[in-house]
Amino acid sequence: xxTPAKRPSSELGAPxxxxxxxxxxxxxxxxxxxxxxxxxxxxxxxxxxxIPIAAVAAHGFSFSIHTQGWGAAFWRWHLSxxxxxxxxxITQPAAISAIRLSLWLSLSVAAINAVMxxxxxxxxxxxKFPGKWFLxxxxxxxxALPTIVVGVVLLFLYGTAxxxxxxxxxxxxxxxxxxxxxxxxxxxxxxxxxxxxxDGESEAAAKSLGAGGIRTFVWVVLPSLWPxxxxxxxxxxxRAIGEFGSISLIAGGLGxxxxxxxxxxxxxxxxxxxxxxxxxTALLVLSLLILIATNVFARxxxxxxx
Amino acid sequence: xxxxxxxxxxRYGADTVVDDVTVEIPESSLTAVLGPSGSGKSTxxxxxxxxxSPDEGRVVIEGDDVTDVDPRYRDIGFCFQHYAPFRHMNxxxxxxxxxxxxxxxxxxIDAKVAELIELVRxxxxxxxxxxxxSGGERQRMxxxxxxxxxxxxxxxxxxxxxxxxLVRTELRQWVKELHRQxxxxxxxxxxxxxxxxxxxxxxxxxxxxxxxxxxxxTELYExxxxxxxxxxxxxxxxxxxxxxxxxDLELVPASxxxxxxxxxxxxxxxxxxxxxxxxxxxxxxWVQMSRNEFRNLHVEIGSLVSIRERx
Amino acid sequence: xxxxxVLYLGLLVGLPVGYLFxxxxxxxxxxxxxxxxxxxxxxxxxLSAEVALIAVPVNTVVGIGAALMLARRKFFGSRxxxxxxxIPVAVSPIIIGVALVLAYSRIGxxxxxxxxxxxxILFSPIGIVMATMAVSLPYVLRSVLxxxxxxxxxxxxxxRTLGAGAFRTFWQVTLxxxxxxxxxxxxxTIARTLGExxxxxxxxxxxxxxxxxxxxxxxxxxxxxxxxIGSFAGALVLASISIVxxxxxxxxxxxxxxxxxxLA
Numbered sequence: 001x002x003t004p005a006k007r008p009s010s011e012l013g014a015p016x017x018x019x020x021x022x023x024x025x026x027x028x029x030x031x032x033x034x035x036x037x038x039x040x041x042x043x044x045x046x047x048x049x050x051i052p053i054a055a056v057a058a059h060g061f062s063f064s065i066h067t068q069g070w071g072a073a074f075w076r077w078h079l080s081x082x083x084x085x086x087x088x089x090i091t092q093p094a095a096i097s098a099i100r101l102s103l104w105l106s107l108s109v110a111a112i113n114a115v116m117x118x119x120x121x122x123x124x125x126x127x128k129f130p131g132k133w134f135l136x137x138x139x140x141x142x143x144a145l146p147t148i149v150v151g152v153v154l155l156f157l158y159g160t161a162x163x164x165x166x167x168x169x170x171x172x173x174x175x176x177x178x179x180x181x182x183x184x185x186x187x188x189x190x191x192x193x194x195x196x197x198x199d200g201e202s203e204a205a206a207k208s209l210g211a212g213g214i215r216t217f218v219w220v221v222l223p224s225l226w227p228x229x230x231x232x233x234x235x236x237x238x239r240a241i242g243e244f245g246s247i248s249l250i251a252g253g254l255g256x257x258x259x260x261x262x263x264x265x266x267x268x269x270x271x272x273x274x275x276x277x278x279x280x281t282a283l284l285v286l287s288l289l290i291l292i293a294t295n296v297f298a299r300x301x302x303x304x305x306x
Numbered sequence: 307x308x309x310x311x312x313x314x315x316x317r318y319g320a321d322t323v324v325d326d327v328t329v330e331i332p333e334s335s336l337t338a339v340l341g342p343s344g345s346g347k348s349t350x351x352x353x354x355x356x357x358x359s360p361d362e363g364r365v366v367i368e369g370d371d372v373t374d375v376d377p378r379y380r381d382i383g384f385c386f387q388h389y390a391p392f393r394h395m396n397x398x399x400x401x402x403x404x405x406x407x408x409x410x411x412x413x414x415i416d417a418k419v420a421e422l423i424e425l426v427r428x429x430x431x432x433x434x435x436x437x438x439x440s441g442g443e444r445q446r447m448x449x450x451x452x453x454x455x456x457x458x459x460x461x462x463x464x465x466x467x468x469x470x471x472l473v474r475t476e477l478r479q480w481v482k483e484l485h486r487q488x489x490x491x492x493x494x495x496x497x498x499x500x501x502x503x504x505x506x507x508x509x510x511x512x513x514x515x516x517x518x519x520x521x522x523x524t525e526l527y528e529x530x531x532x533x534x535x536x537x538x539x540x541x542x543x544x545x546x547x548x549x550x551x552x553x554d555l556e557l558v559p560a561s562x563x564x565x566x567x568x569x570x571x572x573x574x575x576x577x578x579x580x581x582x583x584x585x586x587x588x589x590x591x592w593v594q595m596s597r598n599e600f601r602n603l604h605v606e607i608g609s610l611v612s613i614r615e616r617x
Numbered sequence: 618x619x620x621x622x623v624l625y626l627g628l629l630v631g632l633p634v635g636y637l638f639x640x641x642x643x644x645x646x647x648x649x650x651x652x653x654x655x656x657x658x659x660x661x662x663x664l665s666a667e668v669a670l671i672a673v674p675v676n677t678v679v680g681i682g683a684a685l686m687l688a689r690r691k692f693f694g695s696r697x698x699x700x701x702x703x704i705p706v707a708v709s710p711i712i713i714g715v716a717l718v719l720a721y722s723r724i725g726x727x728x729x730x731x732x733x734x735x736x737x738i739l740f741s742p743i744g745i746v747m748a749t750m751a752v753s754l755p756y757v758l759r760s761v762l763x764x765x766x767x768x769x770x771x772x773x774x775x776x777r778t779l780g781a782g783a784f785r786t787f788w789q790v791t792l793x794x795x796x797x798x799x800x801x802x803x804x805x806t807i808a809r810t811l812g813e814x815x816x817x818x819x820x821x822x823x824x825x826x827x828x829x830x831x832x833x834x835x836x837x838x839x840x841x842x843x844x845x846i847g848s849f850a851g852a853l854v855l856a857s858i859s860i861v862x863x864x865x866x867x868x869x870x871x872x873x874x875x876x877x878x879x880l881a
Contacts, residue, residue, distance in 0.1 A: 033783070034690055041683050044675075045701050048751045052716030053704065055726055059719045116625055123622045135623070137867050138630050144859040144866075145634075146812025148832040149852040152839060153637045156849075163636075181629055242709025245814035245832070249839070261711045261815070268715060268819050277719055280712045291707065357774050377777045384778040390771035394793040403789075404779035448775075455779060 056284070059277035061086050089278035094255060098263035099283060105172070105259065106240035109179040110187075114233045117187025118225065124188075125195040143185040147245025154178050155249040170252035175259070178246045183236035190232030194225055224305060227298040234294035241287050308333035308491040309354065309459060314363035316349055323349045325515035327363070331508070336485045336492045338506035338523075340499060342538070346515040347495045351461050354493065355384050368458055380459075383452030383490075387464040389444040391436035397423070397447050398432040404455035422450040425484075442473040449481075453488070460492040466501065474498075478505055499539055503527065511535050543591040545613065552594035557581065557603055557611045564612035569605050581605070583613055634856075641853040644846055652850035661834035662854070664742065668830060669810040672749045676806055680757025681799065685791075687758075688765040689773075702755040713751050714819025717744060740822035745830060748816040753809040757802035764798030765791075801869050808862040812855060831855055 061082035089095065124136060142150070156162070158177060159169040168174030198221065206216045244261040251257040258266070260283050267276040309331035316324040324346045331337050339347045352358040354365055356377035364373045372380045392400050398419050405415045423432055426446040436444055445465055452460060462481075466474040482505045485492055496502050502509055503523045511518040511526065511534075519531040530536035533549065542549045546565070558564050567585040579600040582592040593613060605611055642649055652658065683702065687695050705713060719725045722739035723732055731738065738744040772794060776786045792799070814832040821828040829837060831851060838848035 034686065034692065037682055037686055038692070041679055041686065041698070044679055045698075045754075048747060048754065049704050050701065051726075052713070052720040052751070053708070055720035056712065056716045059725075116622075119618060120622050120626065123619050127619055129619070135626060137863060138626055140863055140866065141630055141634060141860075144808050144863040146808075146814060146832055146855050146859060148814040148835050149637070149812070149856050149859075150633070152835060152848055152852050153633045153640075155839075156640060156845070157633055157636045177629070181633065184629065238707045242707075242712065244709060244711050245836075249836075261709045264709075264711050264715065265815075265819065268711075268718070273715070273719060273724060276715050280709075280715055284708065284712065287707070355778060357777070377774075378780045378782060380778075382778055384775065386771045386775065388771060390775040392772060392776075392790055392793075403776070403781075407780040407785065451775075451779070 053284075056277050056280050059274055060089070060281035061278075062274055085274065086278045086281070089275045090282045094258070095263060095279050095282075097255065098258050098260045099279070099286070101172075101256075101258070102241050102260035102283070103286065105175055105179060106237050109176060109183055109240050110233045110236040113180060113183050113187040113236050114229050117184070117191050117232055117236075118229060120184075120188050121191040121195050124192060139185055139188050142181050142183075147182070147243070150178065150181060150246035151249040154181070154246065159250055169250060170254045170257050172257065174250040175247050175257060178250060179240045179243060182243060182246050183239050186235040186239060187232040190235060191225060191228045194228040198224065227302045227305070230294055230298040230301070234291055234298075237294070238287060238291060241283070308335075308368055309493075310364075310366040311350075311354070312364050312366075314350070314353055314365065315361050316346075316353060316358060317361050322515050324353065324360070327515075327517055329510060329517055329520055331491065331493065333368075333491055334489045335507045336482070336494065336505060337508040337510060338502035339493060339495045339510045339512055340497070340502040340538070341512035342497060344514075345512040347497075347512045348463050350512065351384075351463050351493060351495050354459070355382055355461050356380050357384075381455075381457050383455065383457035383460045385445070385448045385452055385460075385462045385465045387467045389436070389441075389448045389468075391444055391447060393436050396433050396435050397428060397439070400436070400447055401450045401454050403451060408455065418454060422454055425453075426450045440473075441469045442477055445469070445477065449484075453490075457490065460490050462492065462494045464495055464497065466498075467496070474501070481505060503539070511538060513538075541594070543593075544589055545591045545615070550591075550615065552580070552592050554616055555591065555593040555613055556595065556599075556616045557583070557593055557605065558614055559612065561612065561614070564614035566610065566612050569607050569609045569611055572600075572605075572607060574600075583611060585613075637849070637853060637856055641846075641849040643849075648846055649850050649853075652844075652847045653854060655847070657829070658831075658834060658847070658851060661829045661831045661851070664745070664829065665811050665831040668742070668746050668749050669807060671746050672753055672810050673803060673806050675750060676753055677757050677799070677803055680755070680802060680806075681761055681795075683758050684761040684765050685787075688762060689770065702758050705752050705754045710748075710752055710813065710815030711819055714748055714816040717748055717751065717816070717820055721747070739820060740828060742828060744820040745817050745828065748820045749810050749813050752813050752816050753806045756805040756809060757799065760802035760805065761795055761798045764795045768794045797869055797873055801866060801873075804862050804865050804869070808859050811858055 062085050090099075120139070124132065124139075154174070154177065155169070157164065158166060158174055160167050162168075168177065202220050203216050206220045211219065242261060243259075244265065247259060248262050248265070251259065251262055260279065264276050264279050264283070267273075267279065310329075311331075312328050314324055314327040315322065327350060339350060341347045349358060353360050354367075356365075356372065356375060360373065364371055366372065367380060367382075377384075392403065395403070401422055402415045402419045405418060410418075419432070423429060426449055428443060428446055428450070431439065431443065436447070439447065448465075465481075466477055469477065478501055481492075481494070494502075494505065506523055508520065509523045509526050510520045513534050519526055519535045526535060527539050530539065536542060536549060541552050543552045543555070544550075545555060565585055567583040570582045570584040570590055572582075573580040574597070577597060579595055579597060580592050581595070581600070582590050584590045591613065603611075683698065686692070687699065718739055720727060721731060722728050722744070723737075725738075728738070736743065738747065768791075772790050773786050776790045781789070812832060813830075814836065817830055817833060818836070821830070821833060832855065835848050835851040835855065838844040838851060
C-alpha cells in the first residue's frame with residue numbers, strides 16, 4: 001500500500017444499518033431474549049418433567065382433583081386420610097420387600113462395579129495391547145443397548161432355556177448379572193478421565209521412596225480417585241435402582257424377585273395409580289437421600305484433596 | 307477528539323473494576339493502556355467496544371454517543387489476546403467475515419481480502435486454517451480481519467501476550483509501522499511496560515480501576531505523577547530517602563554530595579550491570595550502569611565506593 | 618490383572634451380545650427376514666421412527682438453547698435449571714411413565730381439561746412422544762454445555778464487533794464451533810429415543826399395531842406370543858441401530874481427543 005489509507009467515509013466502512021427494532025439498546029434486547037428463552041425452556045421442562053413429578057408426589061398423598069372443595073376440609077382430609085393411605089401403601093409387605101430388594105441389589109451392584117470399574121479403567125489407561133480399542137467400545141455397549149434388548153437376551157442366555165446349562169430365571173443372581181451389565185459403563189467412565197489425568201509423577205516419587213506396586217496404588221493413586229469412584233458409584237446406583245426393562249423379564253413373576261420398579265409397574269397394570277404414586281414417591285425419596293449422601297461424601301473428600 | 311470517555315464506571319458485584327474514568331483519546335493516535343493484572347484495562351477496552359455495558363458514564367466515539375449502542379454498530383475493530391479465530395473458516399473467509407456481513411459483492415470482498423493478506427504478510431496462506439498457523443500469524447490474521455471493515459477505532463486487548471518474546475518484539479514494531487501507514491485511532495492494552503513505552507504516542511496508566519496518569523511515554527517516565535506510576539514504569543531504588551531510578555545514580559570517587567558505602571553484590575546482565583551498595587544508614591540502593599562504565603571502575607565485592615546522583 | 622478384566626468384560630458383555638446375533642439367525646436368515654417384515658413389526662418401527670422424529674429435534678433445540686443460556690449468562694436459578702435437566706436420568710422410567718399418567722391422563726390433574734379439547738394422552742401416540750421426550754431430555758445439553766464453555770465467548774464477541782447479529786453469530790460462528798458436541802448429544806438422544814421401554818410401556822397401553830414402538834413390540838412378541846424368533850429379530854434390528862450409534866460416538870470421541878491437540 002503506497003498511499004496512507006485515511007479512513008474513507010466509505011462504501012465499505014458503513015456498519016449495518018440500525019433499522020426498526022434494532023434501535024433499542026443492546027442491553028434491553030439481550031435481556032428480553034434471555035427472559036424469552038428462559039421462559040420457553042422452563043415451560044417445556046415444567047410440562048415434560050416438573051409437573052409430572054409433582055403429580056406423582058401429590059397423588060401419593062391422594063391429591064387428585066376429584067376431591068371436595070379447596071377449603072380447610074380439603075387440607076384436613078388430605079393431611080389425615082392422604083397420609084394414612086400413603087403410609088399404608090408403602091408398608092405393604094410386598095412393597096417393603098420390593099423396595100428392600102431394589103436397595104440392596106443396587107448398592108451391591110454399584111459397589112462391585114466400583115471395584116471392577118477401577119480395574120477396567122486401569123487396564124484401559126495404563127496397559128497397551130493390540131485390540132484395546134475393541135475393549136473401549138465394549139464398555140459403552142451396555143449404555144447404548146436398549147433395556148428391552150438386554151432383557152430379552154439375558155432371559156434366554158441365563159434363563160430356563162439357557163444354552164449354558166444354567167437357570168437363573170427368577171433368581172437374584174440373574175437380576176444381578178443384568179444390573180452389572182447395564183451399570184458397567186457408568187463406573188468405568190467416571191474413573192477413566194481421572195486416571196488419564198494422573199501423570200504418574202506421584203507414583204514415580206513413591207516408587208523411588210521404596211513403595212511397592214500395591215502400596216503405591218493404595219496410598220498414592222486411590223486417594224485421588226475416590227471422588228470419581230464415589231461419583232461412579234452414585235451414577236451406577238441411580239441407574240440400578242430405577243432399572244426396569246433389562247430385569248423385568250428374567251425376574252419372572254415371583255414376589256421374591258420383584259424389584260421396586262417392577263412392583264410399581266404391576267400396580268399400574270392393576271390400575272392402582274394412587275398406590276403406584278405412593279411407592280414411587282418413597283423410592284424417589286430414598287434414592288435422592290442416597291445420592292445426596294454420595295455427593296456430600298465425594299465433595300468432602302475432594303475438599304481434603306484440593 | 308476521537309474517543310471521549312466520561313465518568314465510566316463498571317462494577318462486578320462488590321468490586322469496582324473501572325472507577326470513574328474520564329479521558330480523551332486523540333484521533334489517529336496509538337494509545338497504550340498500561341497497568342498490572344486486575345487494573346481494569348481490559349474491561350475499559352470492552353466498555354469502549356460495547357462488549358460490556360457500563361454502570362455509569364458515557365462513551366463517545368467521534369461525536370457519536372455509543373454508550374447504549376450494540377458493538378455491531380459502533381464501527382470498531384477488536385483483537386483478542388488469544389486471537390479468537392473462526393476455527394472452521396480459512397484465513398480468507400475469516401478476514402472477509404465483516405465484509406460479508408455488510409453484504410459487499412464477492413469481487414469487492416476478494417479484492418479487499420487479497421489486499422489485506424498482502425498487508426499483513428500472510429501471502430500464500432489464504433486457504434490455510436487457523437490451526438495451521440503460528441501464533442504470530444494468527445494474530446496478524448486477526449488484525450487483518452478487524453481492519454477489513456475499515457473501522458474508525460482499532461482496539462487491541464493484550465494482542466501479544468500469548469506469543470514468544472521474539473515474536474512479540476517483532477510484531478510490536480510491525481504494529482507501530484502499520485499504524486503509521488493506516489492512521490486509525492488505536493488503543494492497545496498491555497501489562498508490558500517496554501511494549502507500551504516503545505509503541506505508544508500516548509500512554510494511560512491504570513491502577514485499581516482508575517487512571518493514574520495520562521500523557522506521552524517519556525513524560526510519564528521522567529515526571530511520574532504518583533509513586534505507583536514511578537514504580538511501575540521502571541526500576542526504582544531508595545537513595546537519600548527518595549525513590550529514584552537506578553540509572554540516575556553513579557559510583558564515583560569520594561566527593562561532595564556522594565555517600566560512602568561498600569559494594570554488596572554485582573549482577574552482570576548482558577549489556578547492563580547492577581551494583582548494590584550497602585550504606586552506613588542500613589539502606590542498600592543499587593546502581594545501574596553500562597558494561598564499559600563498570601569495567602572502568604575496577605570495583606569488586608567489598609570495595610569502598612561512593613554513590614551520588616548523576617547530573 | 619489384564620486377564621481378569623478381559624474375562625469379566627468378555628463374560629459380562631461379550632457373551633450376551635454374541636448370543637443375540639447367534640440366536641436371531643438361529644433359524645436362518647430367511648426366518649429372520651420374515652419376522653422383520655411382518656406388518657406389525659413394520660408398524661412398530663414406523664411409530665418408533667415418528668416418535669424420534671419429533672422428540673430428537675425438540676430436545677436438541679431445547680438442549681442447545683439451555684446450554685447457551687447457562688454458558689453465556691449467569692442468572693438466578695441456573696443451578697436449579699441444570700439439576701432439573703438431570704432428573705430424567707436419575708429417575709426410573711416406570712416412575713416417569715406413572716408421572717405423566719398422573720399429570721395428563723384422564724385420571725390425572727389435567728386429564729379432564731385435555732379430554733374436553735379432544736387430546737388424549739394415555740394409550741395414544743401423544744403420550745408416547747411425551748414420555749420419550751422426557752427420558753431423552755438431558756443428553757444434548759450435557760454434551761453441548763462443556764464444549765460451549767470451553768470454546769469461550771471470544772469468537773462470538775469478535776463476530777459481534779464485525780457487525781454480525783445474533784442469528785448470524787449463532788449459525789456461522791457458535792454452531793460450527795460446537796458441532797461435534799451437538800452431534801454427540803443428538804446421537805445419544807436418538808439411541809435413547811428409539812430404545813425407551815419402561816416409560817412408554819406404562820403410558821402406551823401396549824395396543825398391538827396401534828401404540829407399539831419397537832421396544833414394546835419386542836417385549837410383546839415374547840410376553841404374549843412366546844415368539845422367540847420374532848422377539849430376537851426385532852431385538853437385533855434395535856441393537857444394530859444402537860451399535861451404529863455407538864460407532865459414531867466412539868469416532869466422535871476419538872476425534873475430540875485429537876481436536877484438543879490443535880486448539881490454540
